[in-house]
Amino acid sequence: MTADTAQSLARLAAERVDHRFKGLPPDADGLTVAELAGQRRNLFTGGFATPVLALSAERLEHNLKLMETYAARHGLAFAPHGKTSMAPQLFQRQIEHGAWGITLAVPHQVRVARAFGTRRVFLANELVDAAALRWIAAELDAAPDFELICYVDSVRGVELMDAALREAGATRPVDVVVELAAGEGARTGVRTETECAAVADAVAGTRTLRLVGVAGYEGEVPKADTERVTAWLRRLVALAADFDKAGRFTGLDEIVVSAGGSAWFDAVAEVFAEIPELSLPVLKLLRSGAYVSHDDGHYRKLTPFNRVPEEGALEPAFRLWTQVVSRPSAEQAFVNAGKRDAAYDLDLPFAQVIRRDGAERPATGVSVTGLSDQHAWLSTTPEADLEVGDWVGLGLSHPCTSFDKWQLIPVAEADGTVVDYVRTFF
Numbered sequence: 065m066t067a068d069t070a071q072s073l074a075r076l077a078a079e080r081v082d083h084r085f086k087g088l089p090p091d092a093d094g095l096t097v098a099e100l101a102g103q104r105r106n107l108f109t110g111g112f113a114t115p116v117l118a119l120s121a122e123r124l125e126h127n128l129k130l131m132e133t134y135a136a137r138h139g140l141a142f143a144p145h146g147k148t149s150m151a152p153q154l155f156q157r158q159i160e161h162g163a164w165g166i167t168l169a170v171p172h173q174v175r176v177a178r179a180f181g182t183r184r185v186f187l188a189n190e191l192v193d194a195a196a197l198r199w200i201a202a203e204l205d206a207a208p209d210f211e212l213i214c215y216v217d218s219v220r221g222v223e224l225m226d227a228a229l230r231e232a233g234a235t236r237p238v239d240v241v242v243e244l245a246a247g248e249g250a251r252t253g254v255r256t257e258t259e260c261a262a263v264a265d266a267v268a269g270t271r272t273l274r275l276v277g278v279a280g281y282e283g284e285v286p287k288a289d290t291e292r293v294t295a296w297l298r299r300l301v302a303l304a305a306d307f308d309k310a311g312r313f314t315g316l317d318e319i320v321v322s323a324g325g326s327a328w329f330d331a332v333a334e335v336f337a338e339i340p341e342l343s344l345p346v347l348k349l350l351r352s353g354a355y356v357s358h359d360d361g362h363y364r365k366l367t368p369f370n371r372v373p374e375e376g377a378l379e380p381a382f383r384l385w386t387q388v389v390s391r392p393s394a395e396q397a398f399v400n401a402g403k404r405d406a407a408y409d410l411d412l413p414f415a416q417v418i419r420r421d422g423a424e425r426p427a428t429g430v431s432v433t434g435l436s437d438q439h440a441w442l443s444t445t446p447e448a449d450l451e452v453g454d455w456v457g458l459g460l461s462h463p464c465t466s467f468d469k470w471q472l473i474p475v476a477e478a479d480g481t482v483v484d485y486v487r488t489f490f
Contacts, residue, residue: 069181085472087116107480114387115401123381132161138333145353152180171196187214194228201234215243222266229272237274246284277320297335322349330368361411361461397442411461419455
């Protein structure tokens with residue numbers, strides 16, 4: 065950890081707890097985050113107010129170690145996607161667990177990462193905003209150790225970047241990779257190899273940009289399955305080899321080939337292991353991000369570890385603790401968390417456990433059927449033992465839209481002891 069990073073993280077610990085941070089103990093107002101963490105309060109008896117989202121300390125560490133080991137085993141550099149958490153404390157832990165750098169999606173996220181000393185950023189998106197490019201040019205010029213790579217996918221985009229960077233008086237070129245689209249009708253990216261060459265030619269015609277490789281996102285492959293994803297990844301590798309053969313990477317130290325979301329990183333590992341010997345070493349850069357907290361829904365079903373269980377298993381680290389506030393009938397109950405608190409864009413939350421008088425048991429016969437802004441609708445069968453005042457622990461689906469609803473998230477050990485607080489910036 066650099067001195068600048070340590071200083072920036074220390075400022076987070078010095079932030080005062082107050083009304084901005086939901087779920088935290090009201091009697092902690094005025095304490096610093098570090099002081100509150102030092103009290104090691106219990107999540108269930110230490111004054112926390114429901115609803116409150118918590119991260120499991122043990123599961124978070126397990127996931128960090130597992131992906132560090134996975135990337136190393138397969139010879140992959142790892143730049144986990146930081147847009148999942150937008151939590152600089154987690155960025156730093158990912159880097160301490162071997163990450164090459166952090167992937168981000170928009171300029172604001174890069175500003176957050178740089179404010180906390182992140183040295184390497186892979187911007188997995190096109191960037192044509194002149195104001196953002198002026199800031200990036202200044203940041204690159206001011207910090208010789210700062211490295212940034214971003215996508216390009218059109219000649220027009222290259223022209224806009226070049227114009228903005230020339231106007232800014234940039235002295236260091238911005239490193240770019242040509243993004244290969246995942247197929248017709250997919251998201252961003254160049255559709256054909258011929259067009260990829262035209263974009264690369266446009267980059268070569270500037271002094272403000274430098275082509276360093278190729279990249280894309282296999283999660284956008286239409287009707288994705290192992291065969292289709294593998295075929296697209298091989299196209300990406302072939303594009304890198306063709307560019308290299310054409311001398312497009314002359315003068316570099318390495319060639320970047322990057323892909324990898326959270327659903328197909330096993331295919332990325334397999335195909336990237338087949339990359340032929342090129343004229344320079346290849347940085348095989350994986351970008352999966354949802355692993356850090358994993359989840360109890362979408363990614364639990366999609367994780368590649370389901371296909372390769374011998375490689376390990378991620379563990380869902382989030383739990384949203386709510387309280388039963390109404391039990392109007394034997395078939396229905398309501399808890400005090402809704403769309404403002406829980407991810408719901410992919411799946412509804414899952415009722416997992418019930419706590420009463422310090423005892424915890426499975427939420428048998430309880431299911432979430434809907435969400436209002438501040439309530440979850442629960443359906444209860446005859447075997448459900450549920451009363452007003454009970455705490456209900458909900459599992460969540462989709463880490464990205466879980467993190468973004470909470471600015472300061474307690475990190476709790478298995479017995480409920482809160483040992484840290486993670487600050488997010490959305």
